[in-house]
Structures are given as structure tokens and as C-alpha cells.
Amino acid sequence: MKKISFLLIVLLSQIDKVNAQAPADRNVVMEFFQNMQYEDAITYLLATQKTDSLNLQTLGYLGYAYYMDDDMTNANKYYQKMLDIDSNNISANQYFSNFYNNSDPDKACIYTHRLINSNPQKAIYYRKMGDLLKRINQKDSAFVYYEQAFRLQPSDSKNGGALADLLIDQKNYERADSIIDAGLVRDSLNINFLRLRIRSSYEVGAYQNVIIPGEILIRLGVGSSTTFTQIVLSYYNLKLYSDCIRVCDILGEKGMAGESIFYYEAKSYAKLREFDKSNELLKTCLGLAISNTAEYYYHALGDNYEEMKQYKKAIAHYDTAYYLFKNPLMLYDCGRILDGNLKNVEAAKKYYTKYILLAKPASTDEKKAYEYIRRKYGRN
Known part of the structure; x- marks a missing residue:
């Protein structure tokens, strides 16, 4: 079910700023919107628009009604009419900033920049600009906007998370960690800050610091394949092979184990000299593998068979690895x-x-x- 979006909230906040008397009855329009009768709202608004074709409130209602009715062509038309009258109109710039967010980030930047100029104390617009610039690989510029968003509203976890993520990209782990630590003090179960703590600690080789946030994410059952792999590898690099296997099994039970998880579980079993279990998992990896990683699994199977003194099987797997990957x-x-x-x-x-x-x-x-x-x- 469609919900009244942020666009409508912005539009309503602008009503008192409209100079011309709106011909549309606000209560009638709101009743249409609340009942999701967008076609009826459009019919009503088109009729009332005839009395004042330049009324920003009516144009905004029409743009929103068409947007919620999935008619992007007409939604764009009426929001553009609003910008033709007032290029700094907040609801219209917000609409186009969101509309072009994925398809044309460069164009979305134009509208987001207008929002910043109109609302220089609003952190969300700086963060939005940072997101857009990061997506088009202008990370230095993105950093400036993330920094400003964080200065304006440091307690907002989205601002802190965005800045910390980019600081890790820049290898500025000390400052990133200070932001992450402060965020986790406020909310110890914040998923993004837990993920960033794992990433930062893993990248500097502080594997012990991955364990606690990693166990929390595993218990919560949330995380990306990259994050889970970093958790598993941290146990593996700490030579805690039984714990590595335990975590891999939990991820498997929750349906969150991918190719790399099975691989490091197999390697852990090999370290514990349980080669038969390792080989079974490596064969599972082979079933999941794409061509550029399957070589590792054939080679690891060969290593295991060599350790088991099953030399002909080891040669067969090395030979297969060469045949497939040269x-x-x-x-x-x-x-x-x-x-x-x-x-x-x-x-x-x-x-x-x-x-x-x-x-x-x-x-x-x-x-x-x-x-x-x-x-x-x-x-x-």
C-alpha cells in the first residue's frame, strides 16, 4: 500500500509561503490523498487549476497526485512548472533530486545543490549530496559534504556512518573509529556502526576487535557477505579454527553462508586435520564456484589429499586445476x-x-x- 511520502510533507510545509490564494480546498485534497483516490484528486485539481494556473500549491498537489498514480511524465510536468515559477521551490527540487537519484546522479546534484542553498542548516541535504558525489566517484568532494552534515547533526547515525565509511576508504582509521565508537555508545546495536567497526578493525588487522560486533550481527541475523566473510576470516587468522567452524555452521543454518564461508570452514577443518570434512565442503564450494575462484578449491583439495598422503588424488586435483585455469x-x-x-x-x-x-x-x-x-x- 502506498503511503503519503516525504514529498507531500515538504509540500504541506510550504503552503503558508504561497502568496496567491489557493483555489483548491486543502481539506478536500487531503481526503483524496488519505483515501488514495489519486485519479479523483487529479480531476478535482485540474478543474480548480483553471482559476489560477500559476498557483504553486495546486501545481504541487497535481505533481504529487500524478507521482502517486505512477504517472511520472505528468508528475515531472507539474513539478517543472513549479520550478519555472520559483527555481528554489523546496518540494519540486526535492522531487527531482529523488527522481534522478539513481538514473542520473549528476542531474540530481543540481537539484540537491538548490536544496542546500535554500536550507543551509539542513544536514540531510548535505548527506544526500555526499551520497551522489560518492556514487560518481568524486570522493574528495563527497567528503566535504559528509563532513558538513556531520557537523550540523553529529548525533544522526546516518551522518556519522556516511562520514566514517569514507574515512575508512581514506585509511583514516583513527578518526573513523572515534565516530564509530561514539555512535555505538549511543546505540550499541546500530547495524551500520557494527558493520563499520568490523570493516575498520579487519582492514588494520585488529582481528580480535572484530569478534564482539561480529557475534552481535550473527545473532541478529543481519549483514552482507563481505561482513560475514571478514568475521569468519578474523577467527581463521586468529587461529581459532573451532570458532571459525562454529560461526560458519551458524551462518549456514541461517541461510547466510556463501561460497567463501564454506571455503574457510573447509580450511579450518584442514587445519584441525579433519580432511574428509574439509573435502566435502570444498566440493560444495566447487558446486557454487564461478570460474575465477574454482581454481582455489581444486588446489585446496589437492593440498588436503597430499597431507593425507593420497598422492594420486592430489595430482588429479592439481591437474584438473591446470586443465581448467592454465x-x-x-x-x-x-x-x-x-x-x-x-x-x-x-x-x-x-x-x-x-x-x-x-x-x-x-x-x-x-x-x-x-x-x-x-x-x-x-x-x-
Whole structure:
């Protein structure tokens, strides 16, 4: 069911500022709106508009009625007529700021800027401008507006959250944390501040500080896949593998576990030497995986089978990973097991030879391994 929107509230607040006497009976119009009789309201307003075609109140009522009747063409027409009469009209600029919010942020900025000029002490307009500028990747400019919104109304969690989020983007964790901490003092269950606390702590490697807000979000059953992954990874990086598994299981039960959650649960089981459970989860990952991540799961399965001394299965998974994703390191791993564990030098040589032809070693360890293999098996 449609509700009377913020546009109508703004419109009603402007009635006393209209100089001309409105031909429309406000009580009649409000009754139409409250009963959601927008077509009847339009018929009535079009008739009354004939007595004063430039009356801002009537034009605003018409714009709102058409908007609520899902007739954007006519809604735009009447709100534009209001701007033609008064370019700083609050309800019309509010309408177009919202109308272009998603489809044309640059255009929405024009109307939002007018709202700021007309209401320089209203924090919500500065935050709206910040949101628009951030969306078009003008983060330095967005910061200026978020800063002003926060100065005007620091107790509004939306202002603090928007500014803290951008401060984290700028790696200014100290100031971001001060805003987040103050917000959580006011409301310890604020979802956005809990999310930001997790993000800030995770990015600086303070994994222990992720745990408490993370457990709260898990208990509340809210959060994004990124946030949940940061919680799980924090337990994993703290080597709290049983807790990592516990959290992954909870997320799974709540239907909030994605590919990465199953992956780190599998890695945790591997760390606890429970390879069979790890492999089952990795196979689940493979069923969910998109092409650019499936390689990790095949490689992890290979690692597990190698730890279990099931070398042929390990080679099969490394070989599959190479076949699908063409990473030469998979060839090296196959050769390494054949050479070092299965003592099959001839088979190892085939993998190593192909590895030498295709490899582009980047890390120091890989360069050392490459040079060793090249000297031993390479063709001069």
C-alpha cells in the first residue's frame, strides 16, 4: 500500500509561503490523498487549476497526485512548472533530486545543490549530496559534504556512518573509529556502526576487535557477505579454527553462508586435520564456484589429499586445476609430488618441462623453485 511520502510533507510545509490564494480546498485534497483516490484528486485539481494556473500549491498537489498514480511524465510536468515559477521551490527540487537519484546522479546534484542553498542548516541535504558525489566517484568532494552534515547533526547515525565509511576508504582509521565508537555508545546495536567497526578493525588487522560486533550481527541475523566473510576470516587468522567452524555452521543454518564461508570452514577443518570434512565442503564450494575462484578449491583439495598422503588424488586435483585455469604452478605441484613422493622421475619430468615453458615466476620462493627445476630438467 502506498503511503503519503516525504514529498507531500515538504509540500504541506510550504503552503503558508504561497502568496496567491489557493483555489483548491486543502481539506478536500487531503481526503483524496488519505483515501488514495489519486485519479479523483487529479480531476478535482485540474478543474480548480483553471482559476489560477500559476498557483504553486495546486501545481504541487497535481505533481504529487500524478507521482502517486505512477504517472511520472505528468508528475515531472507539474513539478517543472513549479520550478519555472520559483527555481528554489523546496518540494519540486526535492522531487527531482529523488527522481534522478539513481538514473542520473549528476542531474540530481543540481537539484540537491538548490536544496542546500535554500536550507543551509539542513544536514540531510548535505548527506544526500555526499551520497551522489560518492556514487560518481568524486570522493574528495563527497567528503566535504559528509563532513558538513556531520557537523550540523553529529548525533544522526546516518551522518556519522556516511562520514566514517569514507574515512575508512581514506585509511583514516583513527578518526573513523572515534565516530564509530561514539555512535555505538549511543546505540550499541546500530547495524551500520557494527558493520563499520568490523570493516575498520579487519582492514588494520585488529582481528580480535572484530569478534564482539561480529557475534552481535550473527545473532541478529543481519549483514552482507563481505561482513560475514571478514568475521569468519578474523577467527581463521586468529587461529581459532573451532570458532571459525562454529560461526560458519551458524551462518549456514541461517541461510547466510556463501561460497567463501564454506571455503574457510573447509580450511579450518584442514587445519584441525579433519580432511574428509574439509573435502566435502570444498566440493560444495566447487558446486557454487564461478570460474575465477574454482581454481582455489581444486588446489585446496589437492593440498588436503597430499597431507593425507593420497598422492594420486592430489595430482588429479592439481591437474584438473591446470586443465581448467592454465596456472603453471599446478604443473609444478604435480611434478613435485611425482618426484618427491611417488619417485616417478619420468612422469615428473613431463610436468616440470611443461612448467618451465609456461611459468612466469613472481614471488621469491617461486623464482628459486623455477631456477632449480630449470637447471635440473630444462633444455639448454
